[in-house]
Amino acid sequence: MDTKNNMSTLPKALFCWSGGKDSSYCLHKVLSEKQFDVVYLMTTVNDAFKRISMHGVREELLDKQIESIGIPAIKVRIKDGTHAEYEELMRDTLLRVKAEGVTHVIFGDIFLEDLRSYREENLKKVDLLGVFPLWKMDTKALIQDFIAKQFKTITCCINDGYLEESWVGKEIDTDFVNELPAFVDPCGENGEYHTFCYDGPVFKTPITFTVGEKIYKPLEYQFDDDVCKSPIKTKGFWYCDLISV
Numbered sequence: 596m597d598t599k600n601n602m603s604t605l606p607k608a609l610f611c612w613s614g615g616k617d618s619s620y621c622l623h624k625v626l627s628e629k630q631f632d633v634v635y636l637m638t639t640v641n642d643a644f645k646r647i648s649m650h651g652v653r654e655e656l657l658d659k660q661i662e663s664i665g666i667p668a669i670k671v672r673i674k675d676g677t678h679a680e681y682e683e684l685m686r687d688t689l690l691r692v693k694a695e696g697v698t699h700v701i702f703g704d705i706f707l708e709d710l711r712s713y714r715e716e717n718l719k720k721v722d723l724l725g726v727f728p729l730w731k732m733d734t735k736a737l738i739q740d741f742i743a744k745q746f747k748t749i750t751c752c753i754n755d756g757y758l759e760e761s762w763v764g765k766e767i768d769t770d771f772v773n774e775l776p777a778f779v780d781p782c783g784e785n786g787e788y789h790t791f792c793y794d795g796p797v798f799k800t801p802i803t804f805t806v807g808e809k810i811y812k813p814l815e816y817q818f819d820d821d822v823c824k825s826p827i828k829t830k831g832f833w834y835c836d837l838i839s840v
């Protein structure tokens with residue numbers, strides 16, 4: 596079979612790439628099932644700091660991932676950091692890829708209903724369809740399969756409302772999963788932790804890096820306990836600086 600010609604007959608898709616484990620696992624699943632022709636990996640980057648938004652991973656490590664995967668990148672560069680700016684940039688990006696024949700946008704979300712609804716509403720505005728290959732998968736089974744498929748990943752950001760400083764910079768393996776507190780989702784789907792994936796079946800070669808210093812960043816705004824009744828009290832995030840080698 597002519598793989599290239601076969602891919603050209605598939606619906607063209609933009610894949611939302613965060614650089615973490617869910618993105619890596621989801622992309623591997625999508626490519627293996629051959630239902631879409633993934634033409635771009637899209638990542639939101641903080642333009643001032645040259646780091647992946649939220650995850651805090653350096654842009655040069657993102658570049659290494661993209662090169663190893665072999666799919667072109669689209670970087671949405673956030674400057675002001677406002678919600679309005681984000682939505683405008685995303686709309687412009689989606690319209691651009693739509694003009695190139697993209698019909699679907701793929702996300703690695705698992706069970707956050709509000710987030711999925713938000714994504715789908717924004718896609719409706721530009722007449723694109725959202726795809727969620729990991730939707731409603733059991734997160735414990737997912738992380739176990741992730742490890743079994745020999746993906747390699749490290750925590751790069753920790754929410755201090757769920758986990759202590761010692762959890763940042765940890766390799767995700769069976770021991771990691773077994774030692775997680777019971778109230779923490781195995782995949783960190785509630786934002787408990789974020790990761791950087793550096794090896795696995797979706798990569799042609801491993802991403803090389805060293806682990807740098809740990810940095811704590813408190814939230815700019817603390818919620819009033821009388822207003823916010825959530826048992827999770829996030830005061831800030833621990834980041835582990837990963838340095839390209």
